[in-house]
Amino acid sequence: xxxxxxIFAGNLQEKNDDKHIGCGECQTSCQxxxxxxxxVANQIxxxxx
Amino acid sequence: xxHAFRIGGLRLALDVESGALHSLSEAAFCxxxxxxxxxxxxxxxxEAAATHNLTQLEQAGQLFSPAADTQVHTxxxxxKPVVKALCLHMAHECNLRxxxxxxxxxxxxxxxRGLMPLEVGKKALDFIIAQSGAxxxxxxxxFGGEPMMNFDVVKQLVAYGRARxxxxxxxxxxxxxxxxxxxSTDNIPYINENFDNVVMSLDGRPDVNDRMRGTGxxxxxxxxxxxxxxxxxxxxxxxxxxYTRHNLxxxxxxxxxxxxxxQYLSVEPVVAPPSEDYALREDDLPALFAEYEKxxxxxxxxxxxxKGVRFFHFDxxxxxxxxxxxxxxxxxAGSEYLAVTPGGRxxxxxxxVGDDAFCLGDLDTGVLDIARVHEFSHCHVLTKSxxxxxxxxxxxxxxxxxxxxxxxxxxxxxxxxSCELMRKRIECALYMLAARKI
Ligand code: SF4
Ligand code: SF4
Numbered sequence: 360x361x362x363x364x365x366i367f368a369g370n371l372q373e374k375n376d377d378k379h380i381g382c383g384e385c386q387t388s389c390q391x392x393x394x395x396x397x398x399v400a401n402q403i404x405x406x407x408x
Numbered sequence: 409x410x411h412a413f414r415i416g417g418l419r420l421a422l423d424v425e426s427g428a429l430h431s432l433s434e435a436a437f438c439x440x441x442x443x444x445x446x447x448x449x450x451x452x453x454x455e456a457a458a459t460h461n462l463t464q465l466e467q468a469g470q471l472f473s474p475a476a477d478t479q480v481h482t483x484x485x486x487x488k489p490v491v492k493a494l495c496l497h498m499a500h501e502c503n504l505r506x507x508x509x510x511x512x513x514x515x516x517x518x519x520x521r522g523l524m525p526l527e528v529g530k531k532a533l534d535f536i537i538a539q540s541g542a543x544x545x546x547x548x549x550x551f552g553g554e555p556m557m558n559f560d561v562v563k564q565l566v567a568y569g570r571a572r573x574x575x576x577x578x579x580x581x582x583x584x585x586x587x588x589x590x591x592s593t594d595n596i597p598y599i600n601e602n603f604d605n606v607v608m609s610l611d612g613r614p615d616v617n618d619r620m621r622g623t624g625x626x627x628x629x630x631x632x633x634x635x636x637x638x639x640x641x642x643x644x645x646x647x648x649x650x651y652t653r654h655n656l657x658x659x660x661x662x663x664x665x666x667x668x669x670x671q672y673l674s675v676e677p678v679v680a681p682p683s684e685d686y687a688l689r690e691d692d693l694p695a696l697f698a699e700y701e702k703x704x705x706x707x708x709x710x711x712x713x714x715k716g717v718r719f720f721h722f723d724x725x726x727x728x729x730x731x732x733x734x735x736x737x738x739x740x741a742g743s744e745y746l747a748v749t750p751g752g753r754x755x756x757x758x759x760x761v762g763d764d765a766f767c768l769g770d771l772d773t774g775v776l777d778i779a780r781v782h783e784f785s786h787c788h789v790l791t792k793s794x795x796x797x798x799x800x801x802x803x804x805x806x807x808x809x810x811x812x813x814x815x816x817x818x819x820x821x822x823x824x825x826s827c828e829l830m831r832k833r834i835e836c837a838l839y840m841l842a843a844r845k846i
Binding site for chain 1: 420423469545581726727740845
């Protein structure tokens with residue numbers, strides 16, 4: 360496409376299926392590095408490990 | 409919802425519900441901005457071609473994707489959170505006296521002082537095992553004050569946890585959060601072997617670090633933190649710092665720590681009441697935004713020369729990353745995550761410790777204040793109006809409830825400055841991903 364370069368096609372809705380919906384095994388976000396804020400997008404999904 | 413923004417010479421569009429990210433031509437960006445604003449326009453030939461491209465994205469489900477929250481909504485309503493993470497306050501004492509410490513120089517302003525006895529720690533581990541239901545992975549952070557002031561007990565608790573893992577099939581992930589002062593060749597191998605994550609604090613340049621943390625602390629801490637970080641290699645660890653109004657040029661501090669050889673960095677805005685001279689103010693935001701952008705460019709430059717580092721807040725994995733349910737749940741404080749004081753009292757998280765109004769119970773009774781837990785577990789992106797309509801919701805996950813409470817009197821009302829900084833950091837993270845690809 361002349362006017363658009365897609366960096367990432369998007370897959371958030373795929374992360375909304377039965378396998379992925381909140382199994383809760385992943386890390387608690389505030390614990391990982393900061394202890395003063397929560398950032399979630401850099402967390403790892405245990406189902407994809 | 410689409411968030412369109414300019415940064416570092418690029419024009420980016422994030423399709424919030426799909427997570428798609430696009431880099432646009434000037435014409436496409438102008439058309440998109442008008443569409444977002446609901447303005448009608450007469451298209452130039454260039455804009456007509458751009459409009460066509462945007463329509464193609466829309467048809468491919470990569471722009472203006474509809475919210476598919478129903479499934480998440482149902483999940484969030486039905487979910488019964490279990491406790492899966494604890495922050496153990498091993499010591500309400502600290503060898504340093506960092507001026508900005510939210511823990512009130514270690515003691516959290518409470519009379520629940522001193523060191524956590526082994527028995528309390530064991531009860532805490534038994535408690536999380538009992539409360540964690542079917543959840544296998546359990547996280548325990550040895551925190552303080554300074555947890556290494558009570559290191560013998562820490563070690564005994566690690567051993568106790570390992571023994572209980574075998575009986576229960578659970579898996580403990582231990583983190584040590586330390587100022588680094590007690591690290592030595594005697595304990596570094598042990599820590600390296602037994603901890604899943606090690607978080608050490610350093611604020612950056614010598615004068616910046618020593619101003620808030622005490623004269624001479626930089627020189628004392630750096631060699632120790634270096635020794636730990638190099639033993640760690642690529643195993644999870646962070647060197648994390650705090651920036652305040654005194655170093656609005658904190659990018660220089662991040663880069664200083666990168667130059668010291670640290671690979672995994674996190675530097676956070678200070679948590680402080682507005683009355684403090686070092687607290688960040690709303691009118692600092694433009695300078696802070698510029699600083700984050702400067703940092704993003706500087707980190708990209710380092711990557712080109714093979715000297716890249718990971719800066720926690722810019723480290724977004726678009727492809728991986730957790731499910732939507734996790735993204736809307738947030739930190740889990742008060743429901744999935746609790747803090748334990750040396751005396752065995754339970755609080756929603758480390759930031760609430762010392763505020764008796766938030767005490768959720770204690771380990772002796774093992775009973776939690778269910779109404780309060782409920783209040784916390786129902787505080788998430790979908791129940792907070794500001795978050796539900798925020799483009800950053802799937803990356804931020806709703807911000808810090810403690811900051812919200814202390815700034816606005818409600819865990820449901822996110823703090824403006826924190827939100828603004830969070831959104832800027834996410835823009836920078838997306839920018840870095842785009843810049844690497846273009
Ligand atoms: S940036 Fe603020 S409004 Fe947006 S999701 Fe985070 S806490 Fe909510
Ligand atoms: S309330 Fe704030 S400090 Fe507490 S766990 Fe959540 S993000 Fe972290």
